[in-house]
């Protein structure tokens with residue numbers, strides 16, 4: 364049996380149909396703010412592999428709750444990875460573009476220096492480091508700008524705001540790859556099988572949707588596919604102040620996905636079901 368930490372999040376919900384026999388541990392069963400209890404669950408359930416699909420993802424709130432976010436995003440993945448190493452089972456963990464400072468206009472390689480610009484990114488970086496240090500066979504999949512029909516995400520925010528207003532001001536100097544949660548779920552399953560088969564595939568991978576765009580361009584495509592006549596005005600980040608600083612350059616070089624037999628998904632092909640759900644609600 365495969366154990367998935369997380370049940371209600373975007374990626375966890377996309378994992379459910381791919382892994383019908385997996386055990387999905389919700390917060391009530393495995394609270395990541397209590398890392399020892401999460402590690403103990405591995406010893407109790409004795410899974411053949413583990414995927415961590417839960418995290419503290421409230422980027423702005425993390426500025427005020429860095430200690431809690433550190434337990435959830437830093438220490439819990441470390442404790443889970445140590446338990447995986449002890450049991451000799453592989454682990455897949457998900458991380459973020461927000462570990463990068465985001466300077467320049469290049470696509471980041473997995474081995475590039477990290478320098479998180481905010482508290483959420485610092486806690487995710489700590490989780491990555493703990494997983495690498497654990498000795499467990501692992502895949503760390505860094506992704507960005509996740510969206511799906513479930514939970515909170517930029518696509519659903521835009522559809523909601525676009526139904527209330529005729530024009531929106533959206534940041535145009537942050538560039539990255541919107542990523543469908545379904546593609547991340549597929550990569551989790553594929554990478555878990557790959558590292559179980561070949562330990563040499565253990566390491567850090569990048570997965571983001573193509574093409575890279577600004578948040579403003581992302582919004583325009585959402586409204587275009589939704590047939591909504593909402594004017595999107597490009598603004599610089601400075602005109603949309605937020606508690607957490609976001610990286611300007613979130614481009615991820617995803618070429619190492621080839622080692623897993625995967626490629627970047629075209630995110631534009633994943634918008635329609637979300638738009639239809641929104642229209643029906």
Ligand SMILES: NC(=O)C1=CN([C@@H]2O[C@H](COP(=O)(O)OP(=O)(O)OC[C@H]3O[C@@H](n4cnc5c(N)ncnc54)[C@H](OP(=O)(O)O)[C@@H]3O)[C@@H](O)[C@H]2O)C=CC1
Pocket residue numbers: 369370371372373374375389390393394395396415416417418419420435457458459460487506507508509510514515544
């Ligand atoms: N969302 C994004 O844009 C991006 C996400 N990522 C990473 O991808 C992974 C999956 O994210 P995503 O699917 O979007 O997550 P969501 O934001 O959709 O959901 C977060 C999940 O984590 C759970 N969770 C939060 N705190 C705890 C806790 N203390 N104990 C147990 N569970 C907890 C939530 O449970 P509950 O329902 O009980 O609150 C929820 O199921 C994460 O590692 C995230 O850092 C990377 C890049 C971008």
Ligand SMILES: Cc1cn([C@H]2C[C@H](O)[C@@H](COP(=O)(O)OP(=O)(O)O[C@H]3O[C@@H](C)C(=O)[C@@H](O)[C@H]3O)O2)c(=O)[nH]c1=O
Pocket residue numbers: 420421422423459460461506507508509516517520531532533534537578603605609
């Ligand atoms: C609502 C709104 C947002 N924005 C900007 C703010 C921000 O720069 C950008 C996206 O804002 P959001 O708060 O939706 O996204 P944010 O929470 O920053 O999303 C991040 O989540 C974490 C978990 C990750 O790991 C990242 O990869 C990334 O997906 O859009 C506007 O410019 N205008 C608006 O009206």
